Amino acid sequence: MSQNYSLEPQCPLPLASDDTIRLAHGGGGRLMQQLIHEIFLKAFSNSYLNALQDSAVLPAQDGRLAMTTDSYVVQPLFFPGGDIGSLAVHGTINDLAMMGASPRYLSAGFILEEGLPIATLKQVVSSMAKTAQDCGVHIVCGDTKVVDRGKGDQIFINTTGLGVIPSSVDIGPHRLTPGDRIIVSGDLGAHGMAVLSQREGLEFSGDLRSDSAPLHHVVTDLLQQDISIHCMRDLTRGGLASALNELATAVQRPMTIEEPRIPISEPVRGACEILGLDPLYVANEGRFAIFLPHEHVDEALSILHRHAVSQEATDIGEIGVTESTPPQALVTLQTQYGTHRILDLLSGEQLPRIC
Amino acid sequence: MKYVDEFRDPKAVEALSREIHHITHHPWTIMEVCGGQTHSIVRYGLDRLLPPEITLIHGPGCPVCVTPIELIDTACELAKLPDVILCSFGDMLRVPGTHEDLLKVKAQGGDVRIVYSPLDAVAIAQANPSHQIVIFAVGFETTAPAQAMAILQAQRMELHNFFVLVAHVLVPPAMEALLSSPENRIQGFLAAGHVCTIMGYDIYQPISKKFQVPIVVTGFEPVDILEGVKMVVHQLEEGRSVVENQYARSVRLAGNLDAQKVIDEVFEPSSRIWRGIGNIPKSGLQLRPAFAQFDALQHFHNRIHLTDSTTSPSSECQSGRILQGLMKPADCHAFGTRCTPDHPLGAPMVSSEGACAAYFQYRPSKVAQL
Numbered sequence: 001m002s003q004n005y006s007l008e009p010q011c012p013l014p015l016a017s018d019d020t021i022r023l024a025h026g027g028g029g030r031l032m033q034q035l036i037h038e039i040f041l042k043a044f045s046n047s048y049l050n051a052l053q054d055s056a057v058l059p060a061q062d063g064r065l066a067m068t069t070d071s072y073v074v075q076p077l078f079f080p081g082g083d084i085g086s087l088a089v090h091g092t093i094n095d096l097a098m099m100g101a102s103p104r105y106l107s108a109g110f111i112l113e114e115g116l117p118i119a120t121l122k123q124v125v126s127s128m129a130k131t132a133q134d135c136g137v138h139i140v141c142g143d144t145k146v147v148d149r150g151k152g153d154q155i156f157i158n159t160t161g162l163g164v165i166p167s168s169v170d171i172g173p174h175r176l177t178p179g180d181r182i183i184v185s186g187d188l189g190a191h192g193m194a195v196l197s198q199r200e201g202l203e204f205s206g207d208l209r210s211d212s213a214p215l216h217h218v219v220t221d222l223l224q225q226d227i228s229i230h231c232m233r234d235l236t237r238g239g240l241a242s243a244l245n246e247l248a249t250a251v252q253r254p255m256t257i258e259e260p261r262i263p264i265s266e267p268v269r270g271a272c273e274i275l276g277l278d279p280l281y282v283a284n285e286g287r288f289a290i291f292l293p294h295e296h297v298d299e300a301l302s303i304l305h306r307h308a309v310s311q312e313a314t315d316i317g318e319i320g321v322t323e324s325t326p327p328q329a330l331v332t333l334q335t336q337y338g339t340h341r342i343l344d345l346l347s348g349e350q351l352p353r354i355c
Numbered sequence: 356m357k358y359v360d361e362f363r364d365p366k367a368v369e370a371l372s373r374e375i376h377h378i379t380h381h382p383w384t385i386m387e388v389c390g391g392q393t394h395s396i397v398r399y400g401l402d403r404l405l406p407p408e409i410t411l412i413h414g415p416g417c418p419v420c421v422t423p424i425e426l427i428d429t430a431c432e433l434a435k436l437p438d439v440i441l442c443s444f445g446d447m448l449r450v451p452g453t454h455e456d457l458l459k460v461k462a463q464g465g466d467v468r469i470v471y472s473p474l475d476a477v478a479i480a481q482a483n484p485s486h487q488i489v490i491f492a493v494g495f496e497t498t499a500p501a502q503a504m505a506i507l508q509a510q511r512m513e514l515h516n517f518f519v520l521v522a523h524v525l526v527p528p529a530m531e532a533l534l535s536s537p538e539n540r541i542q543g544f545l546a547a548g549h550v551c552t553i554m555g556y557d558i559y560q561p562i563s564k565k566f567q568v569p570i571v572v573t574g575f576e577p578v579d580i581l582e583g584v585k586m587v588v589h590q591l592e593e594g595r596s597v598v599e600n601q602y603a604r605s606v607r608l609a610g611n612l613d614a615q616k617v618i619d620e621v622f623e624p625s626s627r628i629w630r631g632i633g634n635i636p637k638s639g640l641q642l643r644p645a646f647a648q649f650d651a652l653q654h655f656h657n658r659i660h661l662t663d664s665t666t667s668p669s670s671e672c673q674s675g676r677i678l679q680g681l682m683k684p685a686d687c688h689a690f691g692t693r694c695t696p697d698h699p700l701g702a703p704m705v706s707s708e709g710a711c712a713a714y715f716q717y718r719p720s721k722v723a724q725l
Binding site for chain 1: 356359363365368369397398399400401403404444445446448449458469471577695696697707715716717718
C-alpha cells in the first residue's frame, strides 16, 4: 500500500494551483512525484515521512500499541467547523483515544477523482497537516490513487492511526459493570446537522457548526487524574443511540438514560424538529460517552468541564442490572414525563419526513 | 426552544393528565388522525398518562402509508428511465412496491434524489434541461399548496421537462369513510392540525353533525395532544358532538385562503385508492386539464410497463386494519418478527409516521410490559 517516495533529481515546473488532478497524478511518473513533493511532503514534513522509504520506520514504543483505521467520504468537503482533512485526523485520533491510547502516528491514503482542482487538494492537505500538528501526531506514510472522473467524489481519505496505551490503563466493554454511570461529553448532533444543512443548502437560524475535535487531551487528563474509566465510545455514525446499543448488546446489559439531561443545542434541536430527525441518532465527531463508577462522576465532570471540548459534559444515565433470562440488552430512555421508550438501532439512515 | 418547549412542559402535561382522569367516567375510543400525532403519542408515552377507560386508535394520516402500491411501482419504473431524475421526499424511498423500493432503484443506477420542497425539483429541472424531472407528489392537504406552487412556477418558467406523479390525498373524505364503516369504533377524533392550518375546520361541521362525533382540531406536541383528548372527552361525557379547535395558534376557521386558492387552481378532487383501505370517492387530487402537460402518468405512459400492478400487499400484513384503527400494531402476529423496518411487509412499518414503525421503534413487543 505504501508508495515508493524515492527522490529523483529533476526540475519540474511547480504545480499551478488552478490546475486539476489528472489520471497521471496517480500513475507513478513525474506528475505523481511532483504531487508528492509539492503537496504532501511540504505539508506533512517529518523525519519518518521524509525518508521516503517503502515503509515508515518508527522507534520502539513503551507500552501496548493501539491501531485503528477509518475512511472519510464526507460531502461537502468543507463545512462549518471543519473539513474532510481535519475530520480524517480527528476521527482516527479519537478512535485511539477511546482505548486510552496516546495517538502518535498516522498514515494518509488519498483517492482523488480526476478533475479535482489542485487548489482544493492543497487546502485539504494543509488543514490535515495543521490538525495533525495541533494534535501532536506525525503523518508518517501515505498513498495516492487517482480514479476516473465520475468514479469517485472529489476526495476520499483513509487514515490509520497508531497509539500507545500506558500499562496502567485497561479500558473496554469487558469492564462495564451494573451501576456504572454514563456521561456524555457535550451537546449532541452538531456535526451531522452542520454537514447535512450545508450539503442540502438548508438554512436554519442559529449557528450550526460541526463539533469535530480531538479528544485525546481530555482523555489523558482524566486518566492522569486517576479517574477509573471502565469504557469509552466516540459517538460518530449513528450517534449516541447506536453507540449505547452496540455496547449494551456486547455486554448483554440494559442501559437507561434520562432524556431531559441529554445536552442538545437549540440550533440542532430546531433543525432536527423541522426535518423530523432524532438528534440521538445524528453523528458527532468530537463527542464521546464515558462509563465509570458512580463515585468518580463528580471528579470526572469537573475535569471534563475544564476542557473546551467537554464543557457541557453531563451525567445522563446508568447501566442496569439484568434480572431476566435471557438477559435483555435494551437501551431505555426515560422521557421528561416519566414514561419510558426504547432507543433501538435504526434500520438504515434517518430519512427526512414529508410534513 | 420557543414555541416547542412550552408545549412539552412536564408540569402542564401532568396537570392535563390529572384533569383527564378527573373528567373521565366512561370508556371512550378516540382516533388521532395524523401520523405525526401517533408518533408523538408513542414517542412520549402519552397514552400511558391516560385513564384506562380511554383507548387511542391510530388513524390513516400517514401519506406514505396510504399511497397505493401501483403508484410506488410507477415511481420506480420512472426512476429507471435513463433520462429521468425522480425527486421524492425522503421517507417515500424505503416504502416497498411490488418488487422493489426507490432506494433499490437508486442503488441500481436510477437517479433518485431527496428533496425538501417541491420547489427544489423545479430548480433541478431548470439546471438539467436534458433530463426529465419527475416529482413524486405525496402528501395530504399540507403539502399540496407547495406542490401547486411548484407547478405554477414551472409553467411561468416554461419548463417542458418538469412532471408530477400526483399521489395527493384528502383527509375529510377518509374520516367520513371510516365513520361509515360497519366496523367503526371511533367515538371522537383528534383532527390533523396542519391539514386544518391549510383547509380550516368548517369542513368538519357536517361530518361531526352527521355522525354525532366530536372532532377537535389538535396540534402535535404532548400538551396539544392531551388538551385535544381532554376536549374530546369533555364533549363525550356531556353528550355533545361539535367541532372545536385546540390548535388555535396555527389554525383559523377558514384556513389559509391563499393556499386553498393555489390548490384549487391546479388540482381538482378525484377518487383515490388508499393503500390498505380501498377506493374512497373524492379523496384524492388530480391535475386540472389545463395542467395536463405536467402529468407524469400521461407523459410517460408509453414508456413504463408495470409488470403486475394488481399484486396485493402481503396477505399477512394487517395494515388495512391498522390504518382504520381496527387493531393496534402489536396485535399483528407478524409485528416485530416477520415484519420489521428491515423487512417491512407493509408501509406503516416503513414511514417515520407509520403506526407500526412508531411502535417498533419505541416499544418492540419484547418490552411491551415497560
